[in-house]
Amino acid sequence: MNSSLTPDGAPFEARLDLVPTTPGVYLMKDAAGTVIYVGKAVNLRNRLRSYFGPHPVGTAKVLAMISHIRDFQYLICQSEFESLILESNLIKRYQPFYNILLKDDHDYPYIKVSLQELYPRVTKAYRIGPDQKDGARYYGPYLNGDVNRAIRVLHDLFPMKTCRRVFPRDIGKERPCLNYYIHRCIGPCLGTVSAAAYREVMERVCDFLEGRYSSLLETLQREMEQAAEALAFEQAAVLRDRLTALKKLQAGQLAVSGLDYSCDALGLARSHSEIAILKLEVRSGKISGTSVYFFGDSDAGDADLLTAFVTQYYPRTQRIPPRILIGTDLAEEALADLNAWLSELAGHRTIMVRPERGVKHQVLIMAETNAAEALRRRSLLQTGSAATAETAVRQLRQLLQLPDSYPPLQRIEAYDVSNSGAQDKACSMVVFENGRPRRSEYRQFKIKQVEGVDDYASMREALSRRLDHLGDDHFGPAPDLILLDGGPQHVAVMGQLLAQRGLRIPLAGMVKDNRHRTRGLVLPDGQVAELAAAMQAESGQPETAALLPLSPEREDIHSLLRFLTALQDEAHRFAGRYNKKLGNKRQLKYRLESIPGIGPARRKALLAAFGSIKAVSQASAEQLRQQTGGQLSQAAAEAVYSHFHPELPPVRESES
8 A cells, every 4th residue: 555544643553453243334535535445344354454465465456456555444333134135236336447447347246137038037137127117126236256145045935936937937847846846936837826816935035136025935834834833734834933933034134124214324433532423324215324523522422412513514415304313312402402503404394303212223333333433443542643642651651650660551451350140250452552551461260169140259350360371472461551441449459469479560440430530540559540631621611622722731631531441441341242242142041941851961962063053942842852862852952942942843754
């Protein structure tokens, strides 16, 4: 690349360290800020690193694109399928130069449903044809591999023909193919299925591609129940499998038309010194883009902040959607005034609403999640700058009264305990070296010896295990400073632990205010350095403190507070993620053992034979018994089958 810095002066490498490993969509921009490429990834960080490494690989076109990249953005998604649809929407919106070149090379085909034909077909098309005017529908564009996978999914879900026979010309000329006998085609070739009945199947395909899942789910559920009542258990099982597959695809699917209108979702997130508001745009039922805005911190509530944003932002935009989704309640009179003002501004009825369930609520959660991610990324970037880190470390040394002879605070470890009741307890260790997160050094501790919920004992266990390995390569060198997510009592208990081991590692705690923002540092003697209060007091105007020019002293406090916030938030995020993983693992473990007749031995036998609970849930009762080597009795196997399929009786091999 011609430049290693992004427009805000941050090196690409520093920004890449902060990219999450979740699915999502990324946008590449040139020096003018123009979007030149839109892509998706299962793992955003790995995909973006592949572009910015020392020796990027790819075609001449890809290398040419890389040479023009000066900035990038990304949007977190809940699933790979959601990323696929969002990528398609953003390509349509921005028409990026390099996406268009690739699309011309047949890398971005469409799914075509030929509804203009008597017996419609699903095929891959490389461009939108003139038959669209006659009723053909085109979906995409997608990546070539994605469109092939999508068509396979359609064939799994819907009993449509995949052969090359032309209907009605070839009806009755040959025997039906294998797909008919395994219930993957309703067999229009037999002549017993009307064109109208087959067209109904293809209309369902279009409903699926357009995101209209509700009617599909209801229809499949009804047909499955009817088949079961008629004792057609084999057909009921086929419908059940389709219903299950459709529900899985629906889960987390926000980028398709779960909404049938346009709206903006305003996600708000706070840190100690800044506020982020992310506007997520939904246009005609599809997510089309995001923009994020940062503001200095304020004591104003969320309702006041969102009101201020709406009144300042929307007069400057040309198109105002009919709905604006927000995550907080406004006073009734204020909400009525805002809605009237927005409607007059837009020239049509516009309302602000707070959704509490359904797809609209999921869209709002997505906006809030990405707002928090944008704020975290910005905080870590600012913390990682050499000037901020140097200032923060200098302030830390001063507050902790470390002598000049004490080594530089190069390695700082922060610890946080996360509890989900008494069963799932975890403690995280995050590491910052020279002011930047060192993720390869992060560690997670599953708390094993503490009964019940006891933060002090849990943190003591985790820190003891860390101190047992001070010289091990696996844990890295000894820390120059230990920070705890906790107050004076945490510092006192862990200080005793260090003293018992004869260690003189500086120790301090990090405390938050009632809005869960880092407010101060707990010193070794138990006193609390109230950094946030000191910042506000120095400004003299707490309400507008973040908007005033910073004095050198206040800027130093600000740098330290930002640094501590980044450490505390990162430790909390990492602990929470591991705690959730433990909870999920425990739920999976005990889901099987909750079934009558299944104990630890049989649970292990099932997982050893099938590899996952998903595979267990898809097996017949006979398969469950046979593949575990007879460790399950017929009654136990049928109990497992009935647990996952309560609506159907077990189907034994002798009945099929």
